Amino acid sequence: MTVSSSSPRGDMLMMLGMIVAIVFGPIILAPFGAGYPDLMQKFAIYGIFAIGFNILFGLTGYLSFGHAAFLGVGSYSAVWMFKLLSMNVIPALILAILISGLFALVIGFITLRRSGIYFAILTLAFAQMSYNLAYSVLTPITNGETGLQLLLDDPRILDAPLASGDLPLANLFGLQMNSTYETSFLGMTLYFNAGYYLCGVILLVAFYFAMRIFRSPLGMMLKAIKSNQNRLNYTGVNTRPYTLTAFVISGIYAGLAGGLLACTDPLAGAERMQWTASGEVVLMTILGGAGTLLGPIIGAGAIKYFENIFSAFNESELNAVFSFLPDGLREAVVSVASTFVGEGWQLTLGVLFMLIVIFLPGGLLEGVRRILSLFNRPPGGGMEERSARVKSAA
Amino acid sequence: MNRFTVNRRTLLKSSVAMSAGLAAPAFFIRGANAYTNEPKGGTVTLGFNVPQSGAYADEGADELRAYQLAVEHLNGEGDGGLLNTFSSKALKGNGVLGKKVAYVTGDTQTKSDAARASAKRMIEKDGAVMVTGGSSSGVAVAVQSLCQDMGVIFMAGLTHSNDTTGKDKRANGFRHFFNAYMSGAALAPVLKANYGTDRKAYHLTADYTWGWTQEESIAASTEAIGWTTVKKVRTPLGAGDFSQYITPVLNSGADVLILNHYGRDMVNSLTQAVQFGLRDKMVNGKKFEVVVPLYSRLMAQGAGEAVKGIFGSTNWHWTLQDEASKAFVKSFGQKYGFPPSQAAQTCYAQALLYADAAERAGTFDPCGIVKALEGFEFDGLGNGPTLYRAEDHQCFKKVLVVKGKENPESKFDLLEVVDEVPAEQVMYAPDHPMFAGGELGTCNSGA
CATH class of the missing domain: 3.40.50.2300 (Response regulator)
Incomplete structure (x- = not known):
């Protein structure tokens, strides 16, 4: 990674691109079968989670293997706010940010005494501890295995009493998170969902904030820690406050993502904190491109896409896809292909991850950049300048 | 990234759609169906x-x-x-x-x-x-x-x-x-007939919601037939090694071990309990017994030899x-x-x-x-x-009470049905304390 000499114009273009992508998300994603509200919300939410993780991992090089703990803490805080105070998402998100920030401060204060593999193991240990606590010991707070959910007889002191026997829905000053405007466009159904746009707006803010950090003196210091922490220490710089700041910010991002998960689907389960969930965000960041601004969002999208779309293919659908082949051959092709879709989606993801780590160490974003530079050579000038800028952002 | 030139048409179209949607919040309700996903085609x-x-x-x-x-x-x-x-x-x-x-x-x-x-x-x-x-x-x-x-x-x-x-x-x-209550209600008479009314039970329970409700149900129904509950120990889910939980059982004075485990936990804890020789021990002048309240054939396959002669309940066989x-x-x-x-x-x-x-x-x-x-x-x-x-x-x-078969004829023939307990015997009131606290609410058709 080179020290960034990004221009404000490049940043503005990137920001504009993000805005366009988010506003037109339902139209862009619909042809891929991913344009339904739940998955779009997950794209935005895990995008926030991965951006936050990248502030720690991408900038300082500290590999946290326990970030899911903050995600879970954020979810639990938000659901508790729904239960006790109001179904409005604002107080829920505020509490999620506060609690996860505090939690990150405590854990960061302890774990950042070590670096490298020891730091990774420590964070992993803390996250597993939180998971086990949430799963069993703290059941009165977390409702254990079943997960914390809304009940008809929750207090909700700020809200009007329920009219019917239905559970209330999370809302933003009356705009319900699951309200969706459906319309038909070129034969596809488009879903413009309120929850998605809330997550999208927050993703934009989170992205902008991360961009400012990347470009700030703090970001410079964090990159210095990544390239050579010892040298910094020898020159008399105390790096701990900087790493702790990065850790807390990235914990807050995770808590915010967890809070949003609860806003779009008011249930907080303990397995949200499990080590596999922590591993997932590491995968997302590396898959997309660690240390880049856009990479983690792309990685998060890719993994969620695999999890939700590839896992849903079953044999009858594969048979339909390969129906043009003669019978014997079709069965052979289907039986091979079916190991990679449906229950085998993790296998596909694993293969993809391996290919990317081996051939595109910079992640999917590096792939995009290589392709762009292939196409953009002839026009010269502007585009090359732009791809160079993406490179410098990387 | 997407550039504006590419998206001008879609931009115009959807900004119209979006502003229409925003201007008329009444449209912000799912579709025009009578209920969620009303099937329209064939x-x-x-x-x-x-x-x-x-x-x-x-x-x-x-x-x-x-x-x-x-x-x-x-x-x-x-x-x-x-x-x-x-x-x-x-x-x-x-x-x-x-x-x-x-x-x-x-x-x-x-x-x-x-x-x-x-x-x-x-x-x-x-x-x-x-x-x-x-x-x-x-x-x-x-x-x-x-x-x-x-x-x-x-x-x-x-x-x-x-x-x-x-x-x-x-x-x-x-x-x-x-459910767990029915397991308890169905098992208790069979346990009484086979192991008597004077038994001391020791529970090992998977430490999560299902484990607790089963522990509560089984303890209540065995206590109703005169058994005493010596101790209830919670084990973490997916513990793998249960030896540290099984060793204290022998010194506790209990003569029945109840394993409120399912899936891989049950396979591991039962296998280890049998390997530790619990079932060959004599305690309080009685043969030590193990009970697995929720059985499944797939689990019995996993536990192999260890299931022989062990009682449990199942939904169907x-x-x-x-x-x-x-x-x-x-x-x-x-x-x-x-x-x-x-x-x-x-x-x-x-x-x-x-x-x-x-x-x-x-x-x-x-x-x-x-x-x-x-x-x-x-x-x-x-x-x-x-x-x-x-x-x-x-x-x-009806609920089936089953026992691990002593001489299985095939790898699927691992359980024998001991008793088919009629529905009346496992019936409970809807407001039974073990089921109280929730509300059914009203049906929601999503419209």
């Missing part, structure tokens, strides 16, 4: 949400086989299976309400989050009118409340915790499988000799080459019960289905005469 889509990875993947695979078989039978393919023995004759093998049954599948990963994401995909994207499946109570409860919120029917698969139709019950959710069970084992066996598990049977039954309710109600509207299923009495699905109770949407039917 097919109706069901969502099969089962664990395809993780600890319960075996059960999930068997559930999916059963669902595929049920779809075949509903569409009039194959030998018709239990449509021939089912007491309700509304289903004709021509789909449901004249619509061909299609299905979508998803992986719950035995995690509430993944299960809900997968169910949401089925409902939002694939247009499923009903979601069914699950192989763990936590997942079942989570998906059940999601289906309630979104206005579709949830037909629970394998879920044994009291909470599913107890404190977490929902109007749109239905459970065919039995393929060796039952009634017409329906024989018909189900036959058509399942013909298609897949081995007998179905209890998970497969409950899932197959749930799919048929849903289809039948839709046929009788004349609609896929969840509120119509709820009305058709509440208080529904039926027979011919393998569990004898059964009632879907209106108060909590729990099925009441």
